[in-house]
Amino acid sequence: MTKKQDAHVPLDVDLPDAELEHRLRQTWTTRPGFWGMIAVVDHKLVARRYIVTAFLFLILGGLLAMAMRLQLARPEARFISPDRYNQIFTMHGTTMMFLFAVPVMEAMAAYFVPLMVGTRNIAFPRLNAFSYWMFLFGGLLLWVAFALDSAPDVGWFAYVPLAGPQYGPGKRADLWAQMITFTEVAALSVAVEIVVTVFKQRAPGMSLDRIPVFVWAMLVMAFLVIMAMPAIMFSSTTLILDRLGGHAFL
């Protein structure tokens, strides 16, 4: 694997194997320590974090679902107050859609696609790392707000006027719209990386008709995300402008 590429890189042609391996290692290893942990750009590490984080959110969302089921176990139960219930069902939907379903799919792609098309790292590795942090902080923002009783209570679809400035008082829907924007940026970034990886970084000789079916599927998914996410991003941004900037997009 390491020797195969020598022919294309003039500088490395004359290097002995040991030296070449040393240089490769230097280029591709993750630096140790706290800073190295923050600055990691290796797609396998980032994707693994993505998957673990997404599954943590899945568990949290599942706990909320159980709380809802307990409340609904018999009519007019007083287990959860209506206000808290609305927060819980909004949080559940938002968590499952934006903090689990989309990220976990993309993280699987970010993990396997570079390996399957035979490249060392995903395209735009720093963007990949950035998208993880966006996703993480978006999710944290939402869940900390929930812990503080300020979680969005307008439904995970946040229809205006209910989510608008007049009928959704407080910071709740603001936090939702901000968090959605964060995770959308993350999702969009990963989708772009996958498309570029598949089109530009396939191993020599791997033409498009020879890529694995999984890679095809992920490519299609990435294109769908690229089509869909900007529309949602536009909506959540206009919602925030409506609420905080005094604009009128409703």
Next chain:
Amino acid sequence: MIPRASLFLLLLLLTGCTNPQSALNAEGSSALALKDLILLIVLVCTLIWLAVVGFLLWSLTRRREAARQDPQTERRMRRSVYTALAITALIVAGLTLASFNATRHLDAGEGPEVVIRVKAQQWWWQFTYPNADGEPAFQSANELHIPVGRRIRLELEALDVVHSLWIPSLAGKLDMIPGRKNILTLQALRPGTYRGQCAEFCGLQHSHMAFAVVAETAADYQRWWLAQAAPASLPQTEEARAGQAVFMAKPCAACHTIRGTEARGSTGPDLTHVGSRATIGAGLLERTRGSLAAWIADPQTLKPGNNMPLVPLSSDELRQVSAYLDALK
């Protein structure tokens, strides 16, 4: 033993079909058409599911080695895959057409319409019945009366956020969007009381935004209409008279209307004939004198976040007001 238990469970599931709020308990012409569509799709999908599971079981027991040896079998298999593909396309297209057709021909009967204006707000329903000139004759809250067999035209408006009117036993649901008027026509085929519910999440008390639909014969409807159009009856007892005085002196009259008195508020439901309704608080409680008193005493505990404030009243005042309201038949 086991079959009997499963039979019992199946019967338990069937209780869903007699519910006053169930699309399977169709008593309206549109609801019947929708129910047929639901049953058709369920039937077709059940058959498909059985076929798929059967095929799966068959393929598990199939001897692959033998089949692979035989080009004849291979060709036959290929042909059956193409056939299955064609059948799938046909079924999907057929169901789409059936769905399209059912929605196109949602039938609301013939003849002159009964027009009722519906205004949804957080979290109750206001029904305005116009008289012959189209002017509003009276208002009702959370209780819709309609004559059986007639074509009913509901003019839907929302005053604050998006709501949705859904009476599953009579018709499909229709969204109510602030700033625009939607029209839902329906027809009840049999007298009875059905339940409607807001079907679009509209905030804190969305779940307690229900209403009753009373479908009755033309004569009953006429009688009800005339009774509702009349101004409120005068309080007969000493207690009720005192209750009326309290109602007028306290903040109640600022939000509620009782026709025939000086109470003309328009923020809350019209209470002119509140004693004739079956429920209060948008389907929250059965209307009795006790529940009226409980509601007035502490609306925010019964339905947190609703727009009725907690008006401090003494126990005597509370008793008097509830007697007065309960007598407003």
Next chain:
Amino acid sequence: MERLGSIKLRIAAGAGAAIALAVGLAYMRVPRQYRPDPPFTAALDQFRLMPNGISGTPPEAYFAAGKPYEKTAFDLSQGKRLYSWFGCAACHGAEGTGGKGPSFVDGWWLYGPSMASIVGSIRDGRPHGMPAFKSRMTSDEIWQLAGYIKALGAYSASVNAPGRNDDKLGRPAENRAPAAIVFDQGPTPMHPDQGPTP
């Protein structure tokens, strides 16, 4: 061993981020009270006005509760609804810019800008046409409405004030301190009792 250390670091970093977010959000937190406690609303009626009817001080209970009617987004937005439900717009204008009654956004407070005097004006009425709302609104509602009026006339923007209406507005939304923008001193300088200049 090294791997264990890095996991600890990760957990520490995550916890640190969560705490930082929590502190930030706790600062903005707005607890809601749908059901006012009857003893609390009874205590609210005990506010005192100065003998001349201008300015005064709210009861202790109001401060003890953390001035909810000026700070809770929910109460302020309920106040906004009450503003239209109880016909304030008829005299003070749909946008609070005045009409038959005085404006709320011009920087002038005839009876001072304190919460107590606004509540007093709504509850007991004022000369020259302001009716008393004592018999039409509960104490809780009067305080909600007063909080909204105060937010409308505030000179600095509050994060909890309501945003713009769904219909067209001629002035900036309440959360952008319209009074600071629409302020108009008028021909005569203001008396200190009638509020600060922005």
